[in-house]
Amino acid sequence: MLGSAMHPIRRFMGAPKYDDGFNSVRRRSANGGVLPSTRAISNKIFAEASIPPFDPKYNHFLMQFGQWIAHDIISTPLATGPTGALLDCTKCESEEITANCAPIEVPEDDSFFPAKTVDGKKACIRLTRAINGQQGLGPRQQINQNSHFLDLSQVYGSTDCVAKSLRTLQDGMMKVHTAQGYTLPPQATNSSNCQSAPTYPCFSAGDARSSLHPGLIPMHTLYLRQHNKWAGQIKVLNPLWNDEKIYQETRRLMIALYQSHIYSEYLSKIIGQQKMQQFALNPSGRSNTYDPRINPSVSVEFCSGAFRFGQSQARKDVPRRTNQNVSIGATIDLGQHIFYTDPIYDKTATVSSMMQGMVNCPGMAVDRQFSFPMRNEMFSKRGQKASGVDLPAFNVQRGREKGIQPYNEVRVSLPSMHSRRIWIRQPLI
Template sequence: MRILSLLFLACISSTVLGQINDTTRQIVQEALFEALNSVDSAFSSEPSVADGEIVSSQIANEESKKLQFTGDVLEVATQLLVQKYGVGILPAANQVLEELNAGETASRKKRSVDSNSDEDSEDDSTAENFVAGLRQKRQSRGKRQGGGGGGRGGGGRGGDRDQDGRKKRNSGEITPGGPGSTEYSNPTSNQTCQGPPKSCSDPVHDRIRSITGYCNNRGKPTQANSVTSIRRLLGTTSYTDGLGAIRSKSVTGAALPSTRLISNKLHDEGSTPNFSPSVNHLHMQIGQFIAHDIIFMPSSTAKDGSSLNCTSCSSPTTVSTNCAPIPAPADDKYFKPVSSSEARCIRLTRALNGQSGFGVRTQIDQNSHYLDMSAVYGSSDCEARTVRSFSNGLLKTNTASGYVLPPQAPNDTNCQSKNPYYCFTAGDFRNCLHPGLLPLHVIFIKEHNRIAAKVKTAQPSWNDEQIYQFVRKIMIGQWQHIVYNEYLPKLLTDKYLTDFNLKTMKPGSGAFRGYDAGMDAALSGEFAAAAFRFGHSQSRQDFARQDAANKTIGAYDLGYNIFYSDQVYQKSLGGWETMLMGLIKTAAMTVDRYFSFPIRNQLFEIRGKNASGVDLIAVNIMRGRDVGLMPYVKYRSLVGLPAVNTWNDMSSTFSAANLAALKTVYADPADVDLYSGLVMETPLAGGQLGPTASWIIAEQFRALKTGDRFYYENQVTNTAAFTPDQIDAIRRVKLAKIFCENTDIITTINTDMFDLNSSQVACSSIPDIDLRLFF
């Protein structure tokens, strides 16, 4: 113990001096070796999961999977160091990690030069470098020269790095494009997934928003990119050990209630659904499309990259420490005990560990964090290729059903529908999560192709890449305008829209001058894992279809159609267009603490297998604990609400009935989970949400607006912004017109697309975007 104490003092001393010594290096490397052995050997016989056996919407892509092993090793190494030496060693440990990574980078570059190979390529991932470096060191323990590796934050993703310490993208050739633009060299479907140039000073980054978000912020090129970390509003977490252990104890010392128990007692709508008197179901659906644009928090995977089977209550000890199953009460009416001797748990896999150095467990967003239509265009360069036709700037479609749909995806193992009702390929693989989502994918694919056809006619000499980038820029501009001008005003009060600068400017008022390179546009965990999940309360059990005469012609049940696409193929019922009409013409559920039966019981359920799915609300609450969100009361200070010491301190923002309900579940107000607290606040007059949820959402959309160099209203130096006339053309765009232009059955439409009681107007009376202003 005396030796360990001396080593600890040595580490602290070197940290204070801003230097590290050989003792520190040895301590850190020993911890890394031990962690590597631990992660390598843990759960060597993980239960395999057959394709389709477990349905999930948060499947990690290859880049995310490569990060996980590194994150898991760093998590275990952090625990080892803290147990032996305390948290004071962590700054020095991260210095060692950076040093090791610098040595490995130099070694890799030398090997590349010696072998005349391109070892420093984008495909040579950080996680592989990190593990390879550690394993090489493990084989030659006596060597201390640099050659280890690092996680994303502890030196980046391997190879050439930007000032954030993260890997830069591969360079791509450029060629002159259309007026006012510069494109990548014209790609073909046979080319590799080549990204934009590495240097943010390259003129390509003046003109084109990258698919991943790279170089949007020139000073911090990887900020808010796909596969990068979320941020935390309070700068801290609720982890029991301060590192990654899920909060499980009340402030009283008793166990926190199971999140399924919370769901049963607080969030069951019962037999009397509450429908909104003024907001239609389309508002919910557009909200989900926004979420799929900017939020994708992938789940942890097994060592072979497959889904973890976290169904068993014992899975954290028998399958993976990344399992966090939710116990169902013994008297649960839907998730009944497996047997008289075996309790039932609702499966939950922890969000993938994107830990970037020694310290706290961190989650990532697999999508680009920006509002950039990732659901249409993808969030990786490979995803972007899969949706393009590489002809005349068009996106791929399939018309075998007699109307336009995205291309089929027969190899989608998550899809429960089989031949001939395959699911589809789109920018976001969740496009078939439920049938009501697919119409929006089709609408925006068709809108892209509609504009592309007009551009080809107007500019016949332009090649595919020029047309694609030109149309994509306009499409993203239209989308951002719809979100800020139509969607958010139906959600937030005018005060929040004003205070957070979320209002769009009127035509003729010039450009927006509020771009702030110091604004971090990355998603907050509070937004992604709690506040923006309010829309689950809006979702109905029944999704109606309506025909051109506004006559209801049937409905489908949400719980019976999660990752089933056969409803979309029902040509006799009007295909996806009557589903879209149903969204416009039927009421959403009121945003409150109550959720429909499918949302609480049947998400991802396989037809004919009751209780094979999950309770989304129990998952939402548990996800908050998983990612370390602080309890609800900690966030009230952000809004200026009074501190909470007793239940009565919450009376100004909760109804008496909701407070009474909370007391039946939680032992102390300091225990209340953020998600339940947010949906149980009394909504503000003129909005759908309470003050804390409104603040978290408004803060995020402010970051997405002012922190986005390519935001459509911007005029930023060295960025090919829209001209004032072009900005005004986009400001006149209405979602209604996009629906009119891309459907056959809509001839009259709402003047307010999200108002259930909206007056109607002829489609022909709504002006189309004037593309002449863009040439």
């Protein structure tokens, strides 16, 4: 069952680092002092420069493909109330009510988020902790509700139930929405996250975050269209095959294509060709080097630390371009479209123009700077300033609430990590 859905995320560093050694969010430093607010850290370290640092070597699609991979292998469910209701972790005192809240204090000198609530109390940025998946005695543990493998679970789901709900159950085909005149993923009319519904419904996919922002929907559409194209071709070649046979064969080929893209095109740009060769990651022939003795589960250090480097690559917008690389319409502001899908229903902003925009426009450099929407407007509501969250501050707070060992302790324990550059990239392999 190692690496299967709804199983624990492992730890490279062994025991977690909680303040009480068991459950509480880490708020003390190595010398016993109080750790600063992660929003204060974000303001001092992660703020974007006046001239945003674009990377001329790589396009915006590199970032988007990285997030595509993350949504395949990482999905940590959040804690809920006794009846499954969402927790209200917006107030600073919420952590005193439940151990499943870890709000982030807003500094007094913050230039975007108000430091005080309307009733004069200390203000915080909301954060709900990851659900405690520990089944017996022992420290708090996190689980992954997606499979840990590169298996396109963001397209097909990580359970049989989800997989079946996305199929037409005829000729191996997947469900689609075509009312706009072109193919999109099927609509999710009951999505609780969707902020543009019911006028502009969000979409269903193997992963619940498919409509998180407009740059993700073209990815889901692309793979969905390719699946149905190949399923149709396989049906012609094998007319006696039933739905299940066609579906599984198409799915197998789609996963192979996806893995080829990762190892042949994506990974070498992230860790470099030297590391690709050192760890024998370059595809060669049809060799199968799978070893059942190795635990394939993703680690908490990777999913909540190392692999979040890609968030610094995210632009503040999704450009739109034609096939001739000519701008079409307005760019799509990232901060104003978290779980808003209205651009997808605009026929001048088709998924094709968004994909062309990501391919033909540069992404941001991999550095400590994050674009304005990433630091101030994630999950915000339109027209309501400071209704969102700070994603890099979230990342640091996630490390504390999940008990990830401090950075320097990780460096000491992994001798190959001689620099910040290797720390960011080594855990990928």
